[in-house]
Amino acid sequence: MKRGSKVAKKYKVEIPAAALKETDFDPGDDLSLSVSHKQFVIRSAKVTDLIPQINIGFYTVPALLMMVIFFVYSRSLGVNQVALTGEDYSIANAGTLLGTISGIVIFVIAAIWTKVNQTGPTKELYWRNLPTIVIACGLILAFSFSAAFWLLGRLFMDASFDIYTSTVMIFMILAVVNYVMINLAMTLTTSIITNLLTIMIIGGMLFAMLTNSSRDWWKHNFSFLGTAEDSANFQFNVTLIFSGALMLTLVDYLFVNLQKNFKGRRILILRWLLYALSACIASIGLFPNDPQFHILHDRISMWLVYIILILIVALRWILPRVTKQFLTLSYTLGVVMGVEYIVFKLTDYLSLTAFELLEFGLAFSWLLLLLQNIENLANFGHNLFIVTVKDDSKK
Structure with a gap:
C-alpha cells in the first residue's frame, strides 16, 4: 500500500433474528444498501425481487x-x-x-x-x-x-x-x-390505506365540485354539495360516509399493533376520540344539510370541530412519545383555526364557504400527520427494530 493512502473504514450492522424472520432473506444472501434522505435502506440485490411478480x-x-x-x-x-x-x-x-x-x-x-x-x-x-x-x-x-x-x-x-x-x-x-x-x-399497508383515505376524500370532493349542476354552489356553503338541491349530492355524501368508514378501519388496524407496545388509559382515550371523529365524518354524509337534517348536520359538524380541538389540546398526554415539533405544529394549527373562526364571526372578510374550506384543509392535513405519527409508533417493535452500527476496522 502506498504511503499516505487512507484505509477506508468499515462498519458493521447487526440485524436481529426477529427482523430477519420478517423477510425472505437468508444468512449469506447478497443485499444492497442505499442511503436515502439520511436513512439506510437495505433490500434485495436483485431488482426483480423488489417488484411483485404477477x-x-x-x-x-x-x-x-x-x-x-x-x-x-x-x-x-x-x-x-x-x-x-x-x-x-x-x-x-x-x-x-x-x-x-x-x-x-x-x-x-x-x-x-x-x-x-x-x-x-x-x-x-x-x-x-x-x-x-x-x-x-x-x-x-x-x-x-x-x-x-x-x-x-x-x-x-x-x-x-x-x-x-x-x-x-x-x-x-x-x-x-x-x-x-x-x-x-x-x-x-397502513401507509397505502392512508393514501386511499386521502385520495377518496380529496378526489371525491373535487369530483363533486366538477360535476355538480350549480356553478354557484360556493355562494351558499361547502355542505351545499351534499344537499338535494345539487345533482352531485350522492357522490359527495357517499365519499364522506365511506371516508369515515375507511378511517375507522385504519384506526382499528393501527391501534391493535400500537396497544401491543403502549398500554394504558391514554391510548384508549386517543383511540375512542379517533373513532368518534371517524363517526362524525361519516355522519355528515349520512345526514346532509337538507331541511329535515339541518340541525343534526350542524351539531355533528360542531362535534367534529370539538373533537379535533380536544385532540390538539390533549395530544401531549394521550399520544406516546410525541415530539416537540409535532406539538408545536399542532398548537400552531389550533391557534390558526381559532383565529379564522373569530375573523369569520366578527367580520365579513371570510365567506362561509371559504371558512369551511380553510378549516377543512387545516384539520385534514393535521389529521394525516397524526395518523402518520401513530403509524410510526405502531410499527415500532413490530416492523421496526433497534440496530447498532459498529466500527469494524477496530479489531
Missing part, C-alpha cells in the same frame, strides 16, 4: 372475459359504432361498469390469496377490515373512471369508434385496472 394471465384472462361480454352485448344490440362518452351506450359507461366490477373482484381474490398464504403485507390485515377497504377501492375506481372519461369527453367531443376498436380499448383499460388492483392487494 402472472400475466391473472390480469389478462379476466380482461378477456369482460371484453367478450362487451362485444357480445354490443352485437346483440346491433351496435356498430360506439361513442367515447355519452349518456347512452358508450365506452365510458361500459368501461366504468366493467372496470369497477372486474377491479373489485380481482382485488378481493388477490387480497384473500395473499392473506391466506401469508405472502405480503396483507397478512397483517384483519378480516373485519377487508369489506370497508374493498368498498373504498370500488368507489375510488368509479370516481377515477368518471373523472378520466369526463376529461376525455371534453378533449375529444363527439368521438366514436367501430365495435372492434372499442372492444380492444375496453380490453386495454380492464387489463391495466386489473394489474393495478392485484399490485395494490399484494402491497397493501
Whole structure:
C-alpha cells in the first residue's frame, strides 16, 4: 500500500433474528444498501425481487372475459359504432361498469390469496377490515373512471369508434385496472390505506365540485354539495360516509399493533376520540344539510370541530412519545383555526364557504400527520427494530 493512502473504514450492522424472520432473506444472501434522505435502506440485490411478480394471465384472462361480454352485448344490440362518452351506450359507461366490477373482484381474490398464504403485507390485515377497504377501492375506481372519461369527453367531443376498436380499448383499460388492483392487494399497508383515505376524500370532493349542476354552489356553503338541491349530492355524501368508514378501519388496524407496545388509559382515550371523529365524518354524509337534517348536520359538524380541538389540546398526554415539533405544529394549527373562526364571526372578510374550506384543509392535513405519527409508533417493535452500527476496522 502506498504511503499516505487512507484505509477506508468499515462498519458493521447487526440485524436481529426477529427482523430477519420478517423477510425472505437468508444468512449469506447478497443485499444492497442505499442511503436515502439520511436513512439506510437495505433490500434485495436483485431488482426483480423488489417488484411483485404477477402472472400475466391473472390480469389478462379476466380482461378477456369482460371484453367478450362487451362485444357480445354490443352485437346483440346491433351496435356498430360506439361513442367515447355519452349518456347512452358508450365506452365510458361500459368501461366504468366493467372496470369497477372486474377491479373489485380481482382485488378481493388477490387480497384473500395473499392473506391466506401469508405472502405480503396483507397478512397483517384483519378480516373485519377487508369489506370497508374493498368498498373504498370500488368507489375510488368509479370516481377515477368518471373523472378520466369526463376529461376525455371534453378533449375529444363527439368521438366514436367501430365495435372492434372499442372492444380492444375496453380490453386495454380492464387489463391495466386489473394489474393495478392485484399490485395494490399484494402491497397493501397502513401507509397505502392512508393514501386511499386521502385520495377518496380529496378526489371525491373535487369530483363533486366538477360535476355538480350549480356553478354557484360556493355562494351558499361547502355542505351545499351534499344537499338535494345539487345533482352531485350522492357522490359527495357517499365519499364522506365511506371516508369515515375507511378511517375507522385504519384506526382499528393501527391501534391493535400500537396497544401491543403502549398500554394504558391514554391510548384508549386517543383511540375512542379517533373513532368518534371517524363517526362524525361519516355522519355528515349520512345526514346532509337538507331541511329535515339541518340541525343534526350542524351539531355533528360542531362535534367534529370539538373533537379535533380536544385532540390538539390533549395530544401531549394521550399520544406516546410525541415530539416537540409535532406539538408545536399542532398548537400552531389550533391557534390558526381559532383565529379564522373569530375573523369569520366578527367580520365579513371570510365567506362561509371559504371558512369551511380553510378549516377543512387545516384539520385534514393535521389529521394525516397524526395518523402518520401513530403509524410510526405502531410499527415500532413490530416492523421496526433497534440496530447498532459498529466500527469494524477496530479489531
